[in-house]
Amino acid sequence: MALSLLSASAAQSQSSRITEVTSPGGIKAWLVHDTTLPLIAVEFAFLGGAAQDGPKAPGLANLTAALLDEGAGDLDAQAFQSALADAAVELRFDAGRDETRGSLRTLSENKDKAFDLLRLAVTAPRFDDEAINRVREAQMAVLRRRSTDPNSIANERWFALAFPGHAYGRPVDGTLESLPPLTRADLKAFAARTLARSNLRVAVVGDISAEELGRRLDAVFGALPAKADLVPVTDVTPKGLGTTDVISLDVPQSVIVMGTVGLERPDPDFMAAYVLNHILGGSAFSSRLFKEVREARGLAYSVYSYQVALNHVGLWFAGTATKNERAGESISIIQSEFRRILDEGPTEEELKEAKSYLVGSYALRFDTSSKVAGQLLQIQLDDLGIDYIDKRNALIEQVTVADMKRVAQRLTDARKALVVVVGRPAGLSGG
Incomplete structure (x- = not known):
């Protein structure tokens, strides 16, 4: 259906x-x-x-x-x-x-x-x-x-x-x-x-x-009140970028969450940032983070990055779980890959592969009636317009390397992250 x-x-x-x-x-x-x-x-x-x-x-x-x-x-x-x-x-x-x-x-x-x-x-x-x-x-x-x-x-x-x-x-x-x-x-x-x-x-x-x-x-x-009585919520930017917080927990692996500034959903550059994130860490097996953290060094089974577009702030996250003694190394590599893609941008080949996946996989979001309804609701919440489904893949196809480099210039603060580590990471302390 x-x-x-x-x-x-x-x-x-x-x-x-x-x-x-x-x-x-x-x-x-x-x-x-x-x-x-x-x-x-x-x-x-x-x-x-x-x-x-x-x-x-x-x-x-x-x-x-x-x-x-x-x-x-x-x-x-x-x-x-x-x-x-x-x-x-x-x-x-x-x-x-x-x-x-x-x-x-x-x-x-x-x-x-x-x-x-x-x-x-x-x-x-x-x-x-x-x-x-x-x-x-x-x-x-x-x-x-x-x-x-x-x-x-x-x-x-x-x-x-x-x-x-x-x-x-x-x-x-x-x-x-x-x-x-x-x-x-x-x-x-x-x-x-x-x-x-x-x-x-x-x-x-x-x-x-x-x-x-x-x-x-x-x-x-129809019997609900006509108007909601909502308390205004202010726009906000994340604090603590460039700092690390360590929570000691007796577990064999350290869980690492790294977050920084991103773009809000209405931003005209959001789609370019979305493609950029896919190349960095949004793809399970072809992303830069996967290749560097798992394939090249065997530091973790899973490593990822993703965007969060809340109503009053845009965020960009990365994370992994690794052995306590290799937590510091993992953080360093993830931060390095963040900075590298922001400083240099992706290659044309990476962009081509990302577009192919993101366009080809879009239909999978619509393979049940509940998924369709959920997608339509999210499009309304994001205020993207009733014709967004028609436009979405074209917006992906239109993204260029130059667009992503422009986004990178806007995201200067994204080169610093607020890092939270839970475990017993060797050689790491908060501050």
Whole structure:
């Protein structure tokens, strides 16, 4: 079903299969109507997310999201989950830094029940004490496990050091200290001010017409407040570039996370930076980091780099895990490869190979209805336009070595990184 979105004839643009639906009540959604299978996939998001937690309540958005399907309306948690199971409906919620997301998947024959349960979850969550205590304890158990996981420790520490006093510096999942004080009133208040029609984005794929979807949008989301009451989040740049922080943990390998400045998604040079990152460390087996760190020196099994485009900052990360005695060497090589690609740029052959992979693999993002819906939602969140699927591969093809060298000149500060190491790295200390 989904692959047809990218394989129509050249005479017809792929985005012509995407319809922007506006409900009678003014709620918008993107729809790919496809009756190949009797399925409907819905992906949606409310802008805000964990950035709205507040300095004293890390984890509030995440706990709220986890409880939306734990009882709603007249149904307690057990009854709500039983109703989902009886109708074979998949409903999930989770919170990120910039938005709270939801996902619905249902058979067409069960759509009435599915959409009604979704309506209850977003407009009438119960937040019963039993569910709050149970879900909170489960989340705290996860946090306890993560407290000894070097990857989790390194990532959380990096954000805390990079963004002190900013919303992005707080852990999305909260802490063992921040979760217990959260009350039912806190959860209800968070939902009331962040789940609204003004900050809602929706993508739907499957066996539903535009006319019916319009009615369903109003039925599901129409009772939400018209406007969200979001606290403004300021733009920010990462602190601590050029420093190393070591967290001692008795493990045989050191986990290394290196982060620096990148480009935000709306930046016109973002695609050139995306291709540049693929060449550096975004490709599993052909990247410069893989060749230098794994193939040439055998320092690590896996090494990578990737971009993170948050709403208020662009970031560029690299990381690996290696023997404690070789951590310093690994950091030095990764930093050297960062600087080299920024100073010299890639070769024409590297660019050609990157383009071939990035263009050829794009269709794999659309091989299920849920993936299509997820991609359409992300395109909305990134504000790339309904015709982005048509333009994306051409944007990749247009990138030149000169473009990437221009990006490198803009990313002067990327030659320095904030490095966090968790383990017992020989010869390394923080500072």
